[in-house]
Amino acid sequence: MPEGHTIHRLARQHTRLLGGHPLAASSPQGRAVGAAAAIDGQVLERIDPYGKHLLYRFAGDVTLHVHLGLYGRFVRVREPRGAPRLRLATPEGTTVQLSGPTACHLIEPPEEERLLARLGPDPLRADADPEQAWAALRRRRIPIAAALLDQSVLAGVGNVYRAEALHVRRLDPLRPSRELEREEFDLLWGTIAAQLTDGVRRGRIRTNPARGGRHFVYRRTRCASCAGPVSTAEVAARTLYWCPACQSG
DNA sequence: TTTTTATGGTCAC
DNA sequence: TGACCCTAAAAAT
Secondary structure (H helix, E strand, O other): OOOHHHHHHHHHHHHHHHOOOEOEEEOOOOOOHHHHHHHOOOEEEEEEEEOOEEEEEEOOOEEEEEEOOOOOEEEEEOOOOOOOOEEEEOOOOOEEEEEOOOEEEEOOHHHHHHHHHOOOOOOOOOOOOHHHHHHHHHHOOOEHHHHHHOOOOOOOOOHHHHHHHHHHOOOOOOOEHHHOOHHHHHHHHHHHHHHHHHHHHHOOOOOOOOOOOOOOOOOOOEOOOOOOEOEEEEEOOEEEEEOOOOOOO
């Protein structure tokens, strides 16, 4: 399931598999027939990932916006099967299918502008400006753990990375984000960028490099660092995991 | 076989 | 803040 690393990985994969080809597009499931019709036969020129959003650029200034949400996924298939929201195929027969996305529609420039305007910097993008995230964190009166899930503060972090990045930096997740010190922020940004980058490379989230390890605190009952009990709480409508012993602030 | 759960986000109140 | 949308796999029965 998708955090920012999944989206950037898909952008690369699909650029390689589908880029430069005129694509056959269809929407067997029926909810994206208009978008499919508009891109059917068009050449895919580029894919731009922003946080958890994907923008597929086709010849003729047509852009398809895809957001996987919690359940959406792309699969590559040998033969068309089932009733996906969107099916894309090259003339050579390379086929990918999208099912369960939150968003799969054409997007016009004004709407795209609004979309990008409400996204904070994405640490996976070369043009990301950490100063914007820093300023947003200083502005808000919410816990750091809530701020990290707010895509207008910083784009691409989801529930796994917020828990794991805060643990690696030994930060108390419930501290107000505005109390974060500059040096702490710089280290946190670096950790998030490194973890996301590693996720793109692996195709999965693995924040604990130890043998047999995967996460330090996410979905764990005991901390992988100190073996102490992991605390949980609902923060920003999702379950936050942290180790109070390691992350005392 | 059915129910629960999940790495996300929007909208109405 | 809560209701709701979406899908698949794990967990419960």
